[in-house]
Amino acid sequence: MEKPIERLIEFIECEEITGMAICESIISCMNAVGLDPSYCRSQTMDGAGNMAGKHSGCASRFKNQYPLAVYHYCSCHDLNLAISKSCSLKEVQICLDTLKKLGIFFKYSPKRTRRLEKAFDEVNEERTENKIDRKKFKVFSETRWVEKHNTLQTFQDMYKPILLCLEAISLRERNWDSKAVVEANGLLAKLSDPQFIASFQTIRNFFGYMSRLSKKLQGSTLDVLEGYRMVAHVREVISGLRLNNEEYDSVYERMEEMARLADGAMTVPRQCLRQTERSNVPASSAKEYFKRNTYIPYLDSLIQQLDLRFSTLAQQSAQALCLVPSNLSRLNQEVLHAIEASFGPDMPDRSSFPQELNLWKQIWSRQTDPPDTLSGTLLDDRTCRTMFPNVTKVIHLLLLTSVTSSSVERANSSLRFIKSYLRTTMGGEPFNALMLLFIHRDIQVDISKIIDIFVSRNPRRMLLENPTGD
Template sequence: MEKNRHVLKEIIKVLLLCARQNVAIRGHTEERSNFIVILKLKSENDPILREHLSAGKDRATYLSPQIQNELIDLCARQIRDTLVTACNSAGCFGFIADEAKDCSTSEQISLCVRFYDRSTGEVKEYFLGFVEADSTTGEALAETFLNTLEEYGINVNNIRGQGYDGAANMAGKHRGVQARIRQRIPYANYTHCRAHSLNLAIVHACKEPLIRNLMDTVQTIAFAFDYSAKRLLQFKESLELDRDVKDAMDRKTKIKTLCETRWFSRVDSLTTFLKCYDVIVAALEELSEDGDSKARSHVCSILQFDFIVALVTAEHVLAPTNPLSALLQAKEQDLLEAVKECQAVISILQAERADDTVWEAIFSKCEEVGTTHNIAASVPRVVGRQQHRYDIPASDNQEFKREIQRWKARWADVVDKPATLADSLRAIRTPELYPNVYHILEILLSMPVSSASAERSFSIMRRLKTYLRSTMTGDRLSSLAVLHSYRETDIDLDKIIEKFAAKKPRRLVLQ
């Protein structure tokens, strides 16, 4: 029995190594797979394992893909059970979900939970796994979400917040996922992902014709340099000749392309383009002289004063959105702090819009950039009638009340009051004194600010399920994703073996 358990432990260790490091377990042939090769390497210094592998078909080797899936699933469940226990002990939690297609065109749904951990005094957001969706209607997705959470062992009646993007099937008022879930759990309030809302606001603002044309031009030129070795080499040579720009680029040697989905990240691309504007012009002119017809059209499009004005202004206006976006995607962020930070950015932009000195500084910078290339400041032609402008003027109530009064009196003479919801909860040393206040703060903290945790899990999915591993099943993908996400988490191998042995009769004696 001890020998059998030792062999199975070594098999599990290899599977965990591959899963945690995102190494493909199987290969085109089993004999040459990473799993078998690593086991054989370990067996060189392990006579018990070597004897087991050399036995071949005479005995159960426990190396088959079916056994691999069982062991991987048991390891992932051990981690997930720990997360579920912590979530259930919190009393209330927020639910976050998002969907994306994998490389085999299957619709994968990422399931995450958010709650306040009383033991550590911190807000936690945990990825629980993927589940394949047979249908993407609001009714089908809501049913899938709740059934899967119950399968994991989560008490779904404790949901107090839902966080999704603004897609109709998720956010629909009557037939969306959030509405369907609220029919069963009325207190599960829906929050539109704040990072997604910020992204939509920037998309809407960038529909202004000058900014829209700017984005198209910057993207076209970035692609022109990115996908041509000759043009990229010319850019690097021009960059070497301008030491000031090279230092400002901070060792970057390429123009950053615009992200098609995350518009708030475009400020980095615009900043890079503005820093190396002179180098880009020089490189395009050199390419034009060498007979590159596209380079000639590109250089003509950026040697315009209206392009420079749009570039400088857009880069300046979008600059505050990048730190705001990073803040909104933080796991420990709460809704109240998110609103405060959003209001701060709005206040900055409103104040700058009414400040003539800001516009004078922007215009001076535009003139400075234009003067280097003999571009005179000019006002573009406007039509007589502009109809689509974006900037046209334009329990017992009495007991609860007494508890609130005590809560206010508690902080009346305190100078250093808690700055965040989490700080307020940590300050309540005895929750029994303020049970309602404590529970309200817990609910507020559990309500999702963004669906960033779910979106991050899709990065894991794309690393795991590549075109070389496109036949991977949904269950195996979900388990591998959990093991890869929590690769620092220890696995109790003895418990895994006990569950494996108890699952059904085994040929080898394990307990």
């Protein structure tokens, strides 16, 4: 029983994109390449309606025909949704919308971009060290939250030049048009506002935790247990920050530093007790106000979203966790019944599974260095597949449980390297062959065998090996 691997089979042209049509195309493709769909045990997709719909989606239709193919939502997409929903706080939404408008302000105007480059030079002339490299401020990505974290970091580095550029435009330097002046005035007021600064530094701080997790969840070799451990670890660290005053102190210091760059200070906005739409949080200082009004509400929302969206992953991992030798002490009757109900149809000898588990616990209780991962357990020399056929089968199936669909999307992103505008008509077998060679570079290709096949198919062409006679 080898370690599971992930391979792209082929790209299929879909004339229809309904859940039924996509499901039929997948089944036809699997049958064509000799894969029996009844052996499928896991399917992972994003949340598109035609793919993950509960009744007519591709995943549900496939599961109706093959009940053992359990659908798992992509963990990386789940994390993106958790971050997105946690940004529903009004102050945070205004901050992100302002940054989006700022990106659009510079994107479609070379004249504004050149003025921003001049602002970089003006700032660097005043500094003897820590000079700022010229960068372009990009528009926020709507779906890739890792890119948003990079955009936030870029904005932090460019904050002073951006302020100088907007100030110059708002003062009608070089006869700017009225539209640019009005937009620059509005953006300058927003970027200098203490509430914007507090929201920006808050989300930038927590996006730093999420960006690393998002990159890790995009790995193709990730198993469900490792994925849960990473999510649980990040969630535990973030939860601990709620009572960690040192973390907020460092965030507030960055707020004050940013406010000084805008020639201002962190002040409490005017409060009105009769207006319910205004944030009227009682506080004795600006530091306490922004902690209660922005920092803590956003932190609580993020923790809530992580708990809500990764509860299913935790349930799947609970089964895996209890079979790993280092955690066998957590195995109880409830977990035993859950494992047997989920994986019973695939067990070689289901009737002896309880007895086999007792032997499994006994043999590892004598070891001083039991493995603590699914793959480590399966590849350990002390794991006898003849002695424990049911346990090794369950662990193997747990390794097949998909955590992310990002590797599939990376394959889609590779299309632009093969199907360029010079090859727009290429399709069918040549296209799929080139894509497989481009993506699976670890597969060894026998060049001599390819030449032999070409010769056998085109014997007449080989007669022109040396047409000049030299």
